[in-house]
Structures are given as structure tokens and as C-alpha cells.
Amino acid sequence: MLNIVIFGAPGSGKGTQSERIVEKYGINHISTGDVLRAEIKNGTELGKTAKGYIDQGQLIPDELMIDILASVFDSFKDSKGVIFDGFPRTIAQAEALKKMLAERGQDVSVMVDLDVPEEELMVRLIKRGKDSGRADDNEETIKKRLHVYHSQTAPLIDWYKNEKKYQHINGLGTMEGIFAEICEAVDKL
Ligand SMILES: Nc1ncnc2c1ncn2[C@@H]1O[C@H](COP(=O)(O)OP(=O)(O)O)[C@@H](O)[C@H]1O
Numbered sequence: 779m780l781n782i783v784i785f786g787a788p789g790s791g792k793g794t795q796s797e798r799i800v801e802k803y804g805i806n807h808i809s810t811g812d813v814l815r816a817e818i819k820n821g822t823e824l825g826k827t828a829k830g831y832i833d834q835g836q837l838i839p840d841e842l843m844i845d846i847l848a849s850v851f852d853s854f855k856d857s858k859g860v861i862f863d864g865f866p867r868t869i870a871q872a873e874a875l876k877k878m879l880a881e882r883g884q885d886v887s888v889m890v891d892l893d894v895p896e897e898e899l900m901v902r903l904i905k906r907g908k909d910s911g912r913a914d915d916n917e918e919t920i921k922k923r924l925h926v927y928h929s930q931t932a933p934l935i936d937w938y939k940n941e942k943k944y945q946h947i948n949g950l951g952t953m954e955g956i957f958a959e960i961c962e963a964v965d966k967l
């Protein structure tokens with residue numbers, strides 16, 4: 779099983795690259811952000827809870843995210859692997875993911891870190907907000923999300939280095955060029 783964690787700040791290209799990876803390697807995609815946005819759209823209880831956090835640029839509590847993740851993961855049948863997009867976002871979530879996979883006889887194969895400078899992230903997210911109307915892509919919420927990324931999510935870089943799963947990717951460049959770099963790393967596994 780090929781279990782890829784795609785990692786990076788908001789706007790680093792996780793969603794964009796995940797689509798290509800899913801197509802090439804035939805694995806399943808779990809975007810926790812997409813799952814939550816769908817729940818919000820459908821007006822479910824989970825969606826109502828999630829909306830409060832998302833509108834504030836905050837993370838959803840770990841226990842809730844972990845439950846959602848395990849249930850989506852277990853819904854895949856005859857899976858060749860999964861790309862985790864937007865999860866884990868905290869060290870507690872990384873530990874929970876490791877445990878969840880270990881209980882199923884699996885592990886993370888690689889953590890791909892899309893490294894993009896802050897100025898470029900701002901430009902991309904403001905543009906995404908205009909094009910797609912994503913509610914949390916406004917300047918104020920973006921700033922909060924980048925702060926949350928630096929304080930709660932970036933520590934995962936050292937955590938995955940310690941696990942010997944870390945792969946740095948320069949996330950600045952064409953989408954095709956970045957994808958080629960990711961494939962080179964994945965094909966070496
Ligand atoms: N290599 C790239 N160069 C320029 N813009 C990009 C690149 N990759 C993604 N984008 C754009 O940046 C925005 C954020 O990308 P996305 O994949 O949604 O990031 P994430 O899922 O990490 O938040 C999107 O509008 C996307 O079209």
C-alpha cells in the first residue's frame with residue numbers, strides 16, 4: 779500500500795498535486811478540508827461544528843478529525859493506497875494516523891513537504907478566493923491560517939524527519955515540474 783501524506787502550508791498546492799498523484803498511482807484521496815466543506819454544504823451537525831472553527835481560521839479538534847479520517851479510510855475497498863491531504867495538521871494527529879494505520883497493518887510511506895514562500899502563498903490564496911469563492915480565502919483568515927500552520931502544523935516536519943519519512947519538494951515552479959519531482963521521490967520508494 780502506498781500511503782502518502784501531502785504536506786504544506788495553505789495554498790502550497792496539496793490539492794492540485796493530489797489530483798495528479800491519484801490519477802497516476804490509482805490511489806484514493808482523502809482531503810479533510812473537502813470532507814468538511816461537503817458537510818457544511820449539506821448542513822449536517824458535523825458541518826455546523828466545523829464551520830465555527832473554519833470561519834475563524836482555526837483547526838477542528840483532533841479527536842473529531844481522527845474519527846472522520848478513520849471512517850473515510852475504512853470506506854475504501856480494495857484500495858492500493860491513500861493520499862492524505864490536509865491531515866495530519868498537529869503532532870497528536872500524526873501519532874493518531876500512525877496508530878490507525880498500524881492497527882490495519884500499514885504505515886505512512888512518505889511525507890511530501892511542498893515548500894512555498896509566504897508571499898507566493900498569499901498571492902495564490904487571494905486568487906483562489908476570487909476564483910472559487912472559498913470562504914476562508916480572504917486576507918484576514920489567510921493570515922490566521924498561516925499563523926496556525928507555523929505554530930501547530932510546521933512542527934510535523936521534524937516529526938516526520940525523525941520517522942525517516944520526510945521528503946522536501948520545492949513547491950515553487952510549474953505544476954508539471956513539481957509533479958515530476960514528487961513522482962521521482964515516490965518511484966524510489
Ligand atoms: N505550482 C503552482 N504555481 C502556481 N499556482 C499554483 C501552483 N500549484 C497550485 N497553485 C494554485 O494555488 C492555489 C492553491 O492550491 P491548492 O492545491 O488548492 O493548495 P492547498 O490544497 O495546499 O491549499 C490554487 O488556486 C492553485 O491553482
Ligand SMILES: [Mg+2]
Pocket residue numbers: 792793809811864
Ligand atoms: Mg487543499
